[in-house]
Amino acid sequence: MRVLWIGFGQAGGKIANSLMGMNRRLYSAIAINTEEADLSGLGNIRQKVLIGKYALRGRGVGSDIDLGASIAEKSLAQMMDTIDVVVRKQDPEVIWIAAGLGGGSGAGGSFVLANELKKVYKHIPVYGIGVVPSVSGMPQDKEALNLSNTVKSFELWSHYFNNILLVDNQQYERPHVTRESVEMMFQRVNEHLAQTLTTIISAGEIRPPPQEVFSSSEIKATMGLIGDISTIGYCAEEIKIKSQFWRNGMDPGTHELESIIERSVEKSSLTFPADVTGARSASLIVHGRPEHLFAQSISTGKAKLEELTTVGKVRYGDYPDRRTKYLSAITIISGITDFSRLDQMKKRVQELSGSMSTSHHSNSDNVVDPSIIQNLTTRDSVSRPIV
Numbered sequence: 219m220r221v222l223w224i225g226f227g228q229a230g231g232k233i234a235n236s237l238m239g240m241n242r243r244l245y246s247a248i249a250i251n252t253e254e255a256d257l258s259g260l261g262n263i264r265q266k267v268l269i270g271k272y273a274l275r276g277r278g279v280g281s282d283i284d285l286g287a288s289i290a291e292k293s294l295a296q297m298m299d300t301i302d303v304v305v306r307k308q309d310p311e312v313i314w315i316a317a318g319l320g321g322g323s324g325a326g327g328s329f330v331l332a333n334e335l336k337k338v339y340k341h342i343p344v345y346g347i348g349v350v351p352s353v354s355g356m357p358q359d360k361e362a363l364n365l366s367n368t369v370k371s372f373e374l375w376s377h378y379f380n381n382i383l384l385v386d387n388q389q390y391e392r393p394h395v396t397r398e399s400v401e402m403m404f405q406r407v408n409e410h411l412a413q414t415l416t417t418i419i420s421a422g423e424i425r426p427p428p429q430e431v432f433s434s435s436e437i438k439a440t441m442g443l444i445g446d447i448s449t450i451g452y453c454a455e456e457i458k459i460k461s462q463f464w465r466n467g468m469d470p471g472t473h474e475l476e477s478i479i480e481r482s483v484e485k486s487s488l489t490f491p492a493d494v495t496g497a498r499s500a501s502l503i504v505h506g507r508p509e510h511l512f513a514q515s516i517s518t519g520k521a522k523l524e525e526l527t528t529v530g531k532v533r534y535g536d537y538p539d540r541r542t543k544y545l546s547a548i549t550i551i552s553g554i555t556d557f558s559r560l561d562q563m564k565k566r567v568q569e570l571s572g573s574m575s576t577s578h579h580s581n582s583d584n585v586v587d588p589s590i591i592q593n594l595t596t597r598d599s600v601s602r603p604i605v
């Protein structure tokens with residue numbers, strides 16, 4: 219599937235940059251930011267758009283969503299000029315905007331841009347990747363700002379995208395590893411996400427085609443058009459390689475594969491933690507050496523996923539790969555109904571705004587300029603199928 223990645227803000231730019239490093243044939247990418255310095259580090263992306271240059275002098279919006287949204291609104295023509303050139307040249311099947319929900323530029327700008335993209339390219343679905351921040355170790359005022367931004371931008375985003383994939387940095391924390399810096403952890407999240415998405419997106423492109431091809435139309439059918447929220451599960455085991463007897467690893471049998479498939483939807487395996495029961499759709503991709511892709515285990519594993527998610531028919535594709543050292547299952551779950559993680563964040567924001575009511579740092583009282591929202595179309599436009 220040909221994808222145009224748009225990285226908005228710092229987190230989004232770095233994610234798009236990691237993705238661009240994975241497959242230059244299928245991908246194109248554009249980075250957008252209000253902060254000049256953050257654009258310069260993105261070595262894999264050639265198309266960069268600095269917005270709000272005169273108002274902000276290339277120094278960013280400092281976590282202010284409202285300002286992020288209003289700068290984006292004023293910069294639509296500038297962004298669309300660059301996007302249009304890439305769309306004409308690459309003819310992407312989907313446009314996917316990545317951004318951190320806890321910041322200002324990406325969180326505030328992405329939904330404004332998504333709305334415009336849907337109006338202009340009626341036949342191209344527009345998906346989001348929303349990064350949920352981890353706040354461990356943050357001072358309280360910063361925590362409050364990150365969390366209130368997340369809650370607010372998620373609400374705003376949910377009206378404008380055809381689908382939002384949530385990626386929670388907290389899922390990738392390793393409390394026992396003390397030597398990893400925040401930057402290194404971000405990098406690990408970005409690379410893991412880029413790898414997982416690339417496996418899904420390129421599964422249908424391998425030649426000769428596998429038994430069960432996972433095509434672009436199946437990805438699009440899983441994601442839908444009605445603004446579903448999705449999470450992706452991943453579980454992998456290192457396999458034993460006979461010529462490398464000194465390395466660890468297992469010799470996978472049918473039982474191991476079933477277990478890998480089942481564990482891919484455990485809460486701890488998901489990009490965003492949720493109870494997957496009640497989801498609207500799901501797809502499974504099994505990646506491994508051809509001799510390990512046991513049809514019987516896949517069908518048992520798939521049945522297990524149908525039971526766990528209550529999705530009637532889980533879509534499926536193989537990704538045979540003779541050189542891989544792993545056997546892995548990736549499961550996309552779309553239309554999740556459990557948002558307890560975000561509810562907890564809301565509670566925490568209230569708690570913090572109570573305890574900080576005397577300070578001036580609370581950001582919870584500013585709202586996006588209503589005129590911006592009025593100019594954008596409402597959720598109805600999301601539920602109308604794109605033909």
Ligand SMILES: Nc1nc2c(ncn2[C@@H]2O[C@H](COP(=O)(O)OP(=O)(O)OP(=O)(O)O)[C@@H](O)[C@H]2O)c(=O)[nH]1
Binds near residue numbers: 253318351
């Ligand atoms: N996974 C991941 N998360 C990141 C990365 N960089 C930042 N974040 C997270 O994303 C949140 C949003 O931050 P940014 O992306 O820096 O915000 P921005 O869109 O640039 O907005 P402003 O800097 O406020 O203008 C941060 O609080 C972090 O939690 C990254 O490279 N990867």
Ligand SMILES: [Mg+2]
Binds near residue numbers: 227228253256278321
């Ligand atoms: Mg920034």
